[in-house]
Amino acid sequence: MLDRRTIEIVKSTLPLLAEAGPALTAHFYQRMFRHNPELKEVFNLSHQHSGRQPAALFEAIAAYGTHLEDLSVLQSAVERIAHKHTGFLIEPAQYAIVGEHLLATLRELGGDAVTDEVIDAWAKAYGVLAQVFIDREAALYQQAAEQQGGWQGTRPFRIQRKVAESALITSFELVPVDGGAVALYQPGQYLSLKVTHPELTHTEIRQYSLSEQANGERLRITVKRDGQVSALLHDRFEEGDVLEVIPPAGDFVLSAPSESPVVLISAGVGLTPMWAMLEARLAEASATTLWLHACDNGEHHALKGALQGHLAESSGLSAQIWYRSPLASDRPAEDYHNTGLMTLSDVAEQLPAEGEYYLCGPQPFMASIVEQLRALGIGDTQIHYELFGPHQAL
Ligand SMILES: Cc1cc2nc3c(=O)[nH]c(=O)nc-3n(C[C@H](O)[C@H](O)[C@H](O)COP(=O)(O)OP(=O)(O)OC[C@H]3O[C@@H](n4cnc5c(N)ncnc54)[C@H](O)[C@@H]3O)c2cc1C
Ligand code: HEM
Incomplete structure (x- = not known):
C-alpha cells in the first residue's frame, strides 16, 4: 500500500499529466523505442501510428493516479489489460524498462514541478501498479499452460x-x-x-x-x-x-446464463467472437438468442450460409441483417431484412429489456449502437463490447 504523502504528491501532478498528455506519451514511446529497439518486435506499430495505443496507456496511468486510494474501481480495466498483455507475451522484466522510460519522460518534460520527490512518489506508485499486472499475468500464463491441451509462449x-x-x-x-x-x-x-x-x-x-x-x-x-x-x-x-x-x-466472454435472452450485435468481421458465442448458445438449449448483423451486401456477408442453416434448425434463434447497399442478386427477407445502417428502433420490439447485449465491430458502429441501446433503456451493465484494436471507452 502507498503512504499518504506519496498519494498526495502523485495526485498533485495529475493536472500536469492531463495537460501534457499527448506530448508525454509521444515522448515516452519515442524514447523507449530509441533505447530499447527490441520492443518494436513486441508492440503493434500500426497502433502506434494511429496514436490509439499511446492514448490507452496514458489514460490507464492517469486513471490509476486518480484512484490510488481505491484500486478496486480499476479491477475490470486491470483484467482487460492483463489479458491483452499475455497476448503479447509481456514479461516481468519489461515492466522495469517501461517504468524507467515513464519516469525519465516525466523528468524530461515535466519542468520545475517535477522534483526528486515527485519522481520518487511516481516510482513507488508505478511499482505497485506494475506488481498488480505482473502477478495477474503470471496467474494467467500459469492457467493457460496448466490446463489440458494448454501451453506457454508460442x-x-x-x-x-x-x-x-x-x-x-x-x-x-x-x-x-x-x-x-x-x-x-x-x-x-x-x-x-x-x-x-x-x-x-x-x-x-x-x-x-x-x-x-x-x-x-x-x-x-x-x-x-x-x-x-x-x-x-x-x-x-x-x-x-x-x-x-x-x-x-480475453475478458470479453459470454457470461450470460443460458436462461437469459442474449442479443449478439456485429458489423463486418466483428461477427467472429459473436459466432463462437452463438455456437455456445445453440449447444446449450438456451433462451432466445437474437443475431443482429450489418455489412455492405451479400458479397461481404461472411458465414451467411451457416447462419441460415442455424436459423432453419433452431427455434430459439432469430436474426435481423442490414445491408448497407444491397446488390441486385441479394434476396430481401432471406439474405437481409433491412437496408442502410443498423437502426435498432426498427427492431425495438424484438429487443429484450432484461437481456445481455454483446457487441463487436468498428468503433463508430459500436458507439452508435451503444447510444441507441441506451436510448431504448438498456443499462450499461447489460452491454459488453470488444474492439479490434486498443481499448477505447464508448
Ligand atoms: C481482441 C482482438 C480481436 C480481433 N479479432 C479479429 C478477427 O476476428 N478478425 C480480424 O480480421 N481481425 C481481428 N482483429 C484485428 C487484428 O488483430 C488486426 O489488427 C487486423 O488484422 C489488422 O492487422 P494488419 O496487420 O492486417 O493491419 P495493419 O498493418 O496493422 O494495419 C491496420 C490498419 O491501420 C492502417 N495503418 C497501418 N499503418 C498505418 C500508418 N502508418 N498510418 C496510417 N494508417 C496505418 C492500415 O491501413 C490498416 O487499415 C482483432 C483485434 C483484437 C485486438
Ligand atoms: C503499469 C504498466 C502498464 C500499463 C498501465 C499498461 C497499460 C496498457 C493499456 C491500457 C493497454 C491497452 C489495452 C487494451 O487495448 O485493451 C496496453 C496494451 C499493451 N501493452 Fe501495456 N501497460 C503497462 C506495461 C506494459 C509493459 C511493461 C509492456 C511491455 C514492454 C507493455 C506492452 C503492451 C502491449 C504490446 C500492448 C498492446 C499494444 C497494441 O494493441 O497495440 N505494457 N497496456
Missing part, C-alpha cells in the same frame, strides 16, 4: 483448411503440429499470432477472435484482409503452412 499450428467466407474475409482452421490436444477457451476470447515473414520489417503480433466454440482439437480464426499481417495471411499463408500461436486470452 506453439506451432498448421493451417489445415483455409475457407473464403466472403469477398474480404477468410477462415483459417489451425491444428497443433505436435498432434496434441488444444486447450478449451471461452466463447469471445481471442488467440494471438506471432508472425515472422520476409515481407515484414519486424515480428508482428496480432489478435484474432476464435470464430467457433472450443472443441479441444483445433482453433478457427476468421480474418478480414486489411493491412500488413492480414494481407500476408490471405496471400502468402496456405494450407499446410505453420503459424506460431499464443494461447487464447
Whole structure:
C-alpha cells in the first residue's frame, strides 16, 4: 500500500499529466523505442501510428493516479489489460524498462514541478501498479499452460483448411503440429499470432477472435484482409503452412446464463467472437438468442450460409441483417431484412429489456449502437463490447 504523502504528491501532478498528455506519451514511446529497439518486435506499430495505443496507456496511468486510494474501481480495466498483455507475451522484466522510460519522460518534460520527490512518489506508485499486472499475468500464463491441451509462449499450428467466407474475409482452421490436444477457451476470447515473414520489417503480433466454440482439437480464426499481417495471411499463408500461436486470452466472454435472452450485435468481421458465442448458445438449449448483423451486401456477408442453416434448425434463434447497399442478386427477407445502417428502433420490439447485449465491430458502429441501446433503456451493465484494436471507452 502507498503512504499518504506519496498519494498526495502523485495526485498533485495529475493536472500536469492531463495537460501534457499527448506530448508525454509521444515522448515516452519515442524514447523507449530509441533505447530499447527490441520492443518494436513486441508492440503493434500500426497502433502506434494511429496514436490509439499511446492514448490507452496514458489514460490507464492517469486513471490509476486518480484512484490510488481505491484500486478496486480499476479491477475490470486491470483484467482487460492483463489479458491483452499475455497476448503479447509481456514479461516481468519489461515492466522495469517501461517504468524507467515513464519516469525519465516525466523528468524530461515535466519542468520545475517535477522534483526528486515527485519522481520518487511516481516510482513507488508505478511499482505497485506494475506488481498488480505482473502477478495477474503470471496467474494467467500459469492457467493457460496448466490446463489440458494448454501451453506457454508460442506453439506451432498448421493451417489445415483455409475457407473464403466472403469477398474480404477468410477462415483459417489451425491444428497443433505436435498432434496434441488444444486447450478449451471461452466463447469471445481471442488467440494471438506471432508472425515472422520476409515481407515484414519486424515480428508482428496480432489478435484474432476464435470464430467457433472450443472443441479441444483445433482453433478457427476468421480474418478480414486489411493491412500488413492480414494481407500476408490471405496471400502468402496456405494450407499446410505453420503459424506460431499464443494461447487464447480475453475478458470479453459470454457470461450470460443460458436462461437469459442474449442479443449478439456485429458489423463486418466483428461477427467472429459473436459466432463462437452463438455456437455456445445453440449447444446449450438456451433462451432466445437474437443475431443482429450489418455489412455492405451479400458479397461481404461472411458465414451467411451457416447462419441460415442455424436459423432453419433452431427455434430459439432469430436474426435481423442490414445491408448497407444491397446488390441486385441479394434476396430481401432471406439474405437481409433491412437496408442502410443498423437502426435498432426498427427492431425495438424484438429487443429484450432484461437481456445481455454483446457487441463487436468498428468503433463508430459500436458507439452508435451503444447510444441507441441506451436510448431504448438498456443499462450499461447489460452491454459488453470488444474492439479490434486498443481499448477505447464508448
Ligand atoms: C481482441 C482482438 C480481436 C480481433 N479479432 C479479429 C478477427 O476476428 N478478425 C480480424 O480480421 N481481425 C481481428 N482483429 C484485428 C487484428 O488483430 C488486426 O489488427 C487486423 O488484422 C489488422 O492487422 P494488419 O496487420 O492486417 O493491419 P495493419 O498493418 O496493422 O494495419 C491496420 C490498419 O491501420 C492502417 N495503418 C497501418 N499503418 C498505418 C500508418 N502508418 N498510418 C496510417 N494508417 C496505418 C492500415 O491501413 C490498416 O487499415 C482483432 C483485434 C483484437 C485486438
Ligand atoms: C503499469 C504498466 C502498464 C500499463 C498501465 C499498461 C497499460 C496498457 C493499456 C491500457 C493497454 C491497452 C489495452 C487494451 O487495448 O485493451 C496496453 C496494451 C499493451 N501493452 Fe501495456 N501497460 C503497462 C506495461 C506494459 C509493459 C511493461 C509492456 C511491455 C514492454 C507493455 C506492452 C503492451 C502491449 C504490446 C500492448 C498492446 C499494444 C497494441 O494493441 O497495440 N505494457 N497496456
